[in-house]
Amino acid sequence: MAAERAREIDALGKRLCGLKLMLRGPVFFAGRSGFSAQLQTRTHLSAIMEDLELVPFGGYISDDSDFHGTAKTRKKLESHSKRSTSKQLVQTWNETQASHPVASPVISGKIVPDVLYNRLEGVQGARQLNETVDEFLKRLPPKTTTTGPWIWITCPVVKNEESKSRHAPESEESPEEMTDRASALLSQFSGEKERIINANPTSAQSSITRKLGPLREQLKEDILDLAVSCGVTSGKWMLFPKPDDVNRVWRLVAEAVVDGRLGDTAKVAPADPPNPFTGEQKQSSHLICVYTKDFSDLDDVRRVLAEMVELGLAPRNAADGAIYYKADVYTYLNIDSSNPYGLKASLYSSKDLAGLSKTTHTKPSALGGSTKRKQQTLTTMLGDGKKRRR
Numbered sequence: 001m002a003a004e005r006a007r008e009i010d011a012l013g014k015r016l017c018g019l020k021l022m023l024r025g026p027v028f029f030a031g032r033s034g035f036s037a038q039l040q041t042r043t044h045l046s047a048i049m050e051d052l053e054l055v056p057f058g059g060y061i062s063d064d065s066d067f068h069g070t071a072k073t074r075k076k077l078e079s080h081s082k083r084s085t086s087k088q089l090v091q092t093w094n095e096t097q098a099s100h101p102v103a104s105p106v107i108s109g110k111i112v113p114d115v116l117y118n119r120l121e122g123v124q125g126a127r128q129l130n131e132t133v134d135e136f137l138k139r140l141p142p143k144t145t146t147t148g149p150w151i152w153i154t155c156p157v158v159k160n161e162e163s164k165s166r167h168a169p170e171s172e173e174s175p176e177e178m179t180d181r182a183s184a185l186l187s188q189f190s191g192e193k194e195r196i197i198n199a200n201p202t203s204a205q206s207s208i209t210r211k212l213g214p215l216r217e218q219l220k221e222d223i224l225d226l227a228v229s230c231g232v233t234s235g236k237w238m239l240f241p242k243p244d245d246v247n248r249v250w251r252l253v254a255e256a257v258v259d260g261r262l263g264d265t266a267k268v269a270p271a272d273p274p275n276p277f278t279g280e281q282k283q284s285s286h287l288i289c290v291y292t293k294d295f296s297d298l299d300d301v302r303r304v305l306a307e308m309v310e311l312g313l314a315p316r317n318a319a320d321g322a323i324y325y326k327a328d329v330y331t332y333l334n335i336d337s338s339n340p341y342g343l344k345a346s347l348y349s350s351k352d353l354a355g356l357s358k359t360t361h362t363k364p365s366a367l368g369g370s371t372k373r374k375q376q377t378l379t380t381m382l383g384d385g386k387k388r389r390r
Contacts, residue, residue: 116156126152133251133258142246142286145270153254155264178230179332182223186333189219189341209342216342227329228296235295235327235347236263237304239288239313243271246286252311253288261307263291263300295327295347302353314350322349 120126125147127136133153140151196211227233241249246268256262268288274281290308292300305323308314314323324346337345 118154118156120152120154123152125150126154127254127258129156133254137247137251137254140270142250142268142270143243146273148270150267151250151270152265152267153257154266155257155260157264175230175232175332178226178232178329181230182226182329182333185219185222185226186341189215193341212342219341220343223329223333224296224327227327232329232332233294233296234291235301235325236289236291237308237314237323237325238346239290239323240285241288242285243283246288249313250286250288252313253290256307256311257290261311262304263293265291267291295325298353301325301348305350305353309350318351318354322351324349 116129118127118129121129125140127133131139136153142151145151192215193212197208200208200211239249239253250268253262253266253268257264257266266289269286271286272281272283290304290313292304294300305314305325308323309316315321325348326345327347330343330345330347335341335343335345339345
C-alpha cells in the first residue's frame with residue numbers, strides 16, 4: 001500500500017510540472033489572476049488546486065503521507081490556520097509587500113513606468129519609458145527624421161525623491177546666469193588682447209600670441225572654475241558618423257546608454273530638412289553627443305571613452321585618429337573652433353587621455369578645487385531654441 005501511495009504521489013508531482021509546496025509558513029499560489037488565496041490547510045489546498053484546474057488531493061495523498069510534513073508541522077499549521085481569517089492573511093501579505101517593495105516586472109521588454117524615473121519623459125524627441133529601445137529607434141531613426149533639433153535617450157533610474165530633486169532645474173543656478181558671468185570674463189580678455197596689440201604695433205603676430213598665452217590659459221581656467229561653481233559640469237564625447245552609417249552608430253550608443261555602459265544621456269542630430277526649392281538634402285554627417293556628468297571627473301570621462309573604444313565607436317590607436325570631448329559651458333558660450341579668443345573648442349581628445357595614467361587628475365585650480373559641484377541637468381538643455389548647438 002505504501003509503495004502504491006508513493007507511486008501516486010510521484011505521478012502527481014510530474015503533473016504539477018515543478019510546482020513546489022513549501023508548507024513551513026504562509027504560502028501563496030499564483031493562479032491565472034495572480035496571487036489568489038492563502039494556503040494553510042488541506043481544505044485551502046484543495047480549493048486552490050481546483051481553481052488551477054489540477055487534480056484534487058482526495059484519493060492521491062493520505063493523512064499518513066509525509067507530503068504535508070511531519071505531524072508536528074501539520075499540527076502547528078492547522079492551529080495557525082484556525083486563528084487566522086482569510087482577510088487577516090491577505091492583510092498580512094499586503095503589509096509584508098509594503099515593507100519590502102520590489103520593482104514591477106518587465107512585460108514583453110517594456111518596463112512598468114511607475115517604478116522608474118526618466119528626466120525626458122513626455123519629450124517627443126526622446127525615448128519614453130513605455131517603449132523599448134527598438135521601438136524608439138524605429139520611431140525616430142536619425143537618418144530620416146527631420147524634426148528636431150535633437151533626438152535624445154537617457155538611462156532611467158529608480159524613482160525616488162532623491163532622483164527627482166536631483167534633476168530639478170529650479171534648485172540650481174540657471175545657465176543664463178552662468179553665461180552672463182562667463183561673458184564678462186570673455187569681454188575682459190578681449191579688452192586686454194586689444195590693449196596688448198595696440199601697445200605693440202610693430203610686433204609680429206607670433207610675439208602677440210606668446211604674450212596672450214598666459215592670459216588665454218587663465219581665461220580657460222576661470223571659465224571652467226565658474227562652470228563648476230554654477231553646477232554646469234556636463235560635457236560630451238562627440239561623434240560624426242556619415243548619414244549612411246548614423247542609424248547603426250546611434251543604435252550602438254542608445255543600447256549602451258540604456259545598459260549603463262556609457263554616460264546616462266546621449267543625443268543625435270536628425271536629418272537636415274531638404275531644400276524647399278530643389279528637394280535636395282545635403283548633409284555630410286550627423287553629430288552624436290555621449291554625455292558625462294562632470295568634465296572634471298577624469299576617471300569617468302576615461303571610463304566612457306574606454307567603453308566607446310570597446311564598442312568600436314572610438315579609435316583604439318592614436319594613429320587611427322581621435323574623437324573630442326567638449327564641456328557644455330563652451331556650448332553655452334558659443335565657443336567653436338573659430339572663436340576670437342583662441343580657445344580650443346574641445347577640452348580633451350582621445351589622444352590626450354591615452355597618454356595619461358589612470359591616477360592622473362586635473363589641476364584643482366583649473367577645475368574648481370573642492371568646490372561643491374551641482375550637476376546642471378540636461379533637461380534645461382532642451383531649451384536650446386531652434387538653432388542646434390553642439
